[in-house]
Every structure is written in C-alpha cells, then in structure tokens.
Amino acid sequence: MNFDCDVIIAGGGPVGLFLAAELGMRGLSVRVFDDKPGTSTHPAANANSARTMEHYRRLGISAEIRALGLPPDHPTDVAYFTRLGAHELARLRQPSSSFAVNRLRELEFLWPTPELPHRCSQLYIEPVLRRAAESHAGARVQYLSTVQKLSQDEEGVEAEIALADGASQRCRARYLVGCDGPRSTVRSLMGLHYAGTAGEKRGFMGGRMAAAYFNAPALYERMKGERAWQYWTLNPEQRSLIVSVDGRGSFIINIQLQEGEEPNDDDVGRRIATAVGADLPFELISNSAWTAGFALVAEKMRSGRVFLAGDAAHLFTPTGGLGYNTGIEDAANLAWKLEAAVKGHAGPGLLDSYEAERRPAAFRNTGFARQFADSIGHVRIPADIEDDTPAGEAARQALGGYLNFHAYKEFSIPGVHLGTRYEDSPIVATEAGSPPPDTANLYLPCGRPGHRAPHVWLDDGSSLFDRFGQGFTLLRLGASATDVAPPSALMPLHDLALDDVQARELYGADYVLVRPDQHIAWRGNRLDESFAAVLDLARGAGAT
Structure with a gap:
C-alpha cells in the first residue's frame, strides 16, 4: 500500500505544529494542512505552562521560546485595578524570564522543574514550532489548505484537501490527527460531539467576548503602579483584561460583549479609555470575538485511525491558560504512540490508551479552568469602588483582599501544570x-x-x-x-x-x-x- 506520509495533521496551530515537530523528530513523515495563509497574526494563547516548556525542552526549543515575548527583565505580575490610571487593588508577583533562567532553583520547592512557566503569545511561538517541524525532512506544512473529507480502511486514512484556488488534492496516510480547533471539521466528519458545560453566564468570562489587539506605548505613561503581564480592571462601567504582548506597547484587551453586541472597531478606543481612565492614542491591529463559558470534552478522541487533539478534543474558558497547554500534552502523549504503531513496536492496545489517558485529563483541566472562571467571573464589584471616601477605600481593601486570594488560586498552579x-x-x-x-x-x-x-x-x-x-x-x-x-x-x-x-x-x-x-x-x-x-x-x- 502506498502512502503519501505516515501522519496527516489537520490544523497548523500550536498543537498541530508541535505534533508535527515531535513526529518529525521521531523519524515519521508528516503533512500539516491549515486553512490560514500562515502562522497566527492575532495573539491568543499567552501562557506556556511549565509542562509545555518541558516538552519544548525535549524538542530543543525552550531557550529560543523563552527569549520571545516580554523583555527578559519585564515583570510577569498579574495586577488588578479599578482603572489603570486610578487605584491598584491587588498584585501577584511572578518571576521574569531572566529570573526563570538565572535563579530558577530559588523556586525549586514550589516548582520542581527545569522549566518555569513562560508568558509569551502563540503569535511568537507558532513560527518557532513551524521551523522545528520543517527542520525534519519528512515534515511539510501547507497553508490555505483544508481537510474537508476523509475515509479510512484497515490500512490507512485518505483525506481530500480543499485548496484556496478551488482545486483539491488527496493525501493518504497511515493515521490522521484533527488539531483543527473548536469548530473541527475532523470531529464533525467523525460524527462526534462535545460533552460537558456550555453557555455559562458570568459577569466576566462567561458569554461573548471581544478581543482587540492594539499598539499604545502611551498606556504606560497613563498607568499608575509598576508594569505587569496581565492587567485586570474592575469598575461598575466595564470589566476588562489587558495582556501585554511584547512589553513595549503592544497589548490585547478582552471585554465582555452585551447581548446581541458584536466587535466594532469604532468602540475599541472607548473600551481602552474606560479601562485606563483616560483617552490615549492607539493603533488597532486586529479585532475579533470569542465565547467564554465552555468546559467541553469530545465524547471520543479516537475513531479507528483518526484522532482528536487540542481544541478539537476539548474547549476551555481560558482562565488558567489551560486550553493550549492541555493540547500540547495531548500531542506529547500521542506522538510516541503513533511512532510505535508506524514502526511496529506497538501492541494492539497502545493507541487505545491515548483516549484512556487524555480524555480524563481533559475533564480534569476543564474543571480547574471552570473553577478559576467562576472565581473571577462572579466577583461582585461594589458600587462605591472608585469613590475617594472612607467607604470607597474600605471597598477597595475588601475587594483587593479577595483578588489577592484569587490571583494565587488561578496563577500559582504547579499542581495543575505538573500533576496530571x-x-x-x-x-x-x-x-x-x-x-x-x-x-x-x-x-x-x-x-x-x-x-x-x-x-x-x-x-x-x-x-x-x-x-x-x-x-x-x-x-x-x-x-x-x-x-x-x-x-x-x-x-x-x-x-x-x-x-x-x-x-x-x-x-x-x-x-x-x-x-x-x-x-x-x-x-x-x-x-x-x-x-x-x-x-x-x-x-x-x-x-x-
């Protein structure tokens, strides 16, 4: 039987590219098909867990990735404000990337790992993963190409690939892995559905969200307090999450949309001003929408020679940063098993163990993420939180005390990262x-x-x-x-x-x-x- 490659990967996000790099390292031939024109241009996942960094270390790319994102000495704190130019409520201090390299052992009791978590957007990580995949002769990444049909028999899988010019091509492999996101075509073609919780409503992180990527170096001039990695603002007018993408003036702001509201470029300036407490100049790079309130896991993660990984297999509300990192663990778990199957080392039960191990892990991690979302999403904001009065100061002290507790609960999570x-x-x-x-x-x-x-x-x-x-x-x-x-x-x-x-x-x-x-x-x-x-x-x- 002739095969075009050993493994087809549908989806070239971080999970698909990591899987391609891992399989290439193991000597397998791989074809990745992705519908985008290239690697991501809009920041999404911004937190790399310690376990993900350990897997990147195995590939030999952890040092390169740790040099990306925020400057080496930039704080990776999580800070909470009424507005960035007004009152700071709470702050969880976290080590910079240079600390993670030079003084790692000072945190050895809490983080017994050679790789601390790293704050860096997939915007920067995907190109590294792509290069790591394509460094292997047998791995090829093809963009503007979408797996739209598939069939399988006892020996392999055949996929029909839709191309941007309207043409199509066929690719036959021993196995196929769907890493094609929450609207996974592969999952749909397998006839599988998610199970779990969807549509949860919260004051924040529950419902339709808008995410605007923008440049505004002037934000630092208007902000009170030290720099951070994440800035949460809580006031009666708006709740927002602003993430520093590069530490030099690029940010992404997330706010919750009202019922029936859609992202609007004209509203971005108002949302930034509401979070900061003042108008400031900015350059909008991109604007998108997504939905929070999910804790979903596919009813199966394998059907014959076809597997699901990443968001195709589970969907998170991103509190705790667990979705992308769970997907990387999926790929690390599956890669060596596919290698053993292709090379003839696997027994009949090895590939079945992928679902047996990773589906419970997905339920575990979606459960943690849901707890974190409830903890921040349902917090009540006192009406007088911004008042410069004794009552307002008392309200800020009370809310700040809770937020200090919450921040530790959500962001200092070695048990989640390393305890699967x-x-x-x-x-x-x-x-x-x-x-x-x-x-x-x-x-x-x-x-x-x-x-x-x-x-x-x-x-x-x-x-x-x-x-x-x-x-x-x-x-x-x-x-x-x-x-x-x-x-x-x-x-x-x-x-x-x-x-x-x-x-x-x-x-x-x-x-x-x-x-x-x-x-x-x-x-x-x-x-x-x-x-x-x-x-x-x-x-x-x-x-x-």
Whole structure:
C-alpha cells in the first residue's frame, strides 16, 4: 500500500505544529494542512505552562521560546485595578524570564522543574514550532489548505484537501490527527460531539467576548503602579483584561460583549479609555470575538485511525491558560504512540490508551479552568469602588483582599501544570495505595506509575530530564541497581544508571521505566524475567 506520509495533521496551530515537530523528530513523515495563509497574526494563547516548556525542552526549543515575548527583565505580575490610571487593588508577583533562567532553583520547592512557566503569545511561538517541524525532512506544512473529507480502511486514512484556488488534492496516510480547533471539521466528519458545560453566564468570562489587539506605548505613561503581564480592571462601567504582548506597547484587551453586541472597531478606543481612565492614542491591529463559558470534552478522541487533539478534543474558558497547554500534552502523549504503531513496536492496545489517558485529563483541566472562571467571573464589584471616601477605600481593601486570594488560586498552579497522572491507564503497572492529592496550587513529586517522572538537578548542574532517551528509559537508581535487563527487540530501551540519593528517594524504587513522554510506566526493586511482561504492558501488548 502506498502512502503519501505516515501522519496527516489537520490544523497548523500550536498543537498541530508541535505534533508535527515531535513526529518529525521521531523519524515519521508528516503533512500539516491549515486553512490560514500562515502562522497566527492575532495573539491568543499567552501562557506556556511549565509542562509545555518541558516538552519544548525535549524538542530543543525552550531557550529560543523563552527569549520571545516580554523583555527578559519585564515583570510577569498579574495586577488588578479599578482603572489603570486610578487605584491598584491587588498584585501577584511572578518571576521574569531572566529570573526563570538565572535563579530558577530559588523556586525549586514550589516548582520542581527545569522549566518555569513562560508568558509569551502563540503569535511568537507558532513560527518557532513551524521551523522545528520543517527542520525534519519528512515534515511539510501547507497553508490555505483544508481537510474537508476523509475515509479510512484497515490500512490507512485518505483525506481530500480543499485548496484556496478551488482545486483539491488527496493525501493518504497511515493515521490522521484533527488539531483543527473548536469548530473541527475532523470531529464533525467523525460524527462526534462535545460533552460537558456550555453557555455559562458570568459577569466576566462567561458569554461573548471581544478581543482587540492594539499598539499604545502611551498606556504606560497613563498607568499608575509598576508594569505587569496581565492587567485586570474592575469598575461598575466595564470589566476588562489587558495582556501585554511584547512589553513595549503592544497589548490585547478582552471585554465582555452585551447581548446581541458584536466587535466594532469604532468602540475599541472607548473600551481602552474606560479601562485606563483616560483617552490615549492607539493603533488597532486586529479585532475579533470569542465565547467564554465552555468546559467541553469530545465524547471520543479516537475513531479507528483518526484522532482528536487540542481544541478539537476539548474547549476551555481560558482562565488558567489551560486550553493550549492541555493540547500540547495531548500531542506529547500521542506522538510516541503513533511512532510505535508506524514502526511496529506497538501492541494492539497502545493507541487505545491515548483516549484512556487524555480524555480524563481533559475533564480534569476543564474543571480547574471552570473553577478559576467562576472565581473571577462572579466577583461582585461594589458600587462605591472608585469613590475617594472612607467607604470607597474600605471597598477597595475588601475587594483587593479577595483578588489577592484569587490571583494565587488561578496563577500559582504547579499542581495543575505538573500533576496530571495516568494511574488508571491500561498501559501503566498500577500500584496499590493512594497517590498524592491532585490540587491546583501544590505539586508533590511522586514516583508512582502513571505520574510525571520527578525532576532532579544532578551534581553537574544538568537536569535528569535531559538524560532520558527519546524512547523508553530504564532508570537505575543507586549502586545496588545492577540486575541485567532482559533484551527487548520490540521496544528500544535507553539504560540510564544514576547513583543519586535524592532521585532514589523521590522515585521510591531501584528501577523505574520512564515513557517517552516522561511519565512513569513501572517501578520495582528487581529486574528478572517478569520485566518482559512490564515492557509488553507499556507498549500496549500485555496486562497486569
């Protein structure tokens, strides 16, 4: 059977491009089809989680991405005001990108990772991901091209691609992944629907939203207080969220539209002035609308040889910045499984494990995002919040106290970033006992199978994560871990010996099998003939 490529990816946003880069790195041939003329020109996702940055580190692009977005020493604080030129209500201080590089270990207890979160718009990240994908000979990105029909059989998938000039082309591959957003054509062609909560109404982050991208360096002159990454304004006239895109004068402002209202370029100046408290010159770059109030997950994430990832598989209200980051984790989970299937290493259950692992993770993360949206969206704004009176000052103190609590709750979330676990996965050697609690604001490293492998700084200053292989890694911890691993012709295995007391304590075993996506598949204190069954389980060909 002739194939044009191993994997077709519908959608060239950050999830599709990351998946292409990961598959290309793994030696697979990939075709990405996207309906836009190129990478994004309007800022959308602006927060890269620690886990996403860890995946970018595996691709070798985390340092390049960390140099993008805000200037190195620009604060990444989240600040709350009545209006930017009036009263500051609350502020959550967060490290700059230079701090994340030079003083990372000062936050090691809260963030046990080699990569702190990074505040940078997908506007800048997509070109990096595209270059990373196209650096591999087998990966090709084609714009102004839309997957409009597909069919599949026992051996592959055929897609019909609509081109901008009205023509069409066909592409046949072993597998297809729909990364084509919330209005996913692939999901529709699969006959699948979202399940969950939609249409939630809130005072903010619940309903139709307008997002205007603009240049206004003069905003800094009108603003009281220090610079930040996010500026929230709350007053009886308007609530808004302004995000600094480049730290030099480019911003995006989000406001909630009233019933029946649509984005209007003529209204942008008024909205900016209402948020700032004064008119100021600006240049409008683009204006769009989107809808908040969703916590949705596709009823299935796989149908035969077709998979869903990113917004095609789940739709978030963007509080917490979880939508795009959940999509990157989808792609990291799926990539190595597709590699194993194409190269003949996969057992019959490996591809099924994608939905078994990622669908519960999507429900988990949409649940967190919904909590954050409720926390800020339903907050009541006192009528006298702007009054220069004792009552107004008391109202600001009270609201500020709540907002300080909320900001920590939504933005200091290592547990959300690092705590995804696959304890119920069919390809994980399940252990008895209870895992650490899955909480938003605290991450407790855990060596139980299914969890993200705990990070450790080694004596030479490097990260343990940088020592893992591209495939599975057998981690030997301690001088006594000298048993010989039974060879496996079906699954490439990187053997890594590490005599490190901290690592042995964190992982809780002499031997640990780490998957290509840095989750633990198994741990134990002996290697014997039963390890062959562990390898079979991890590649989807066995059972505990």
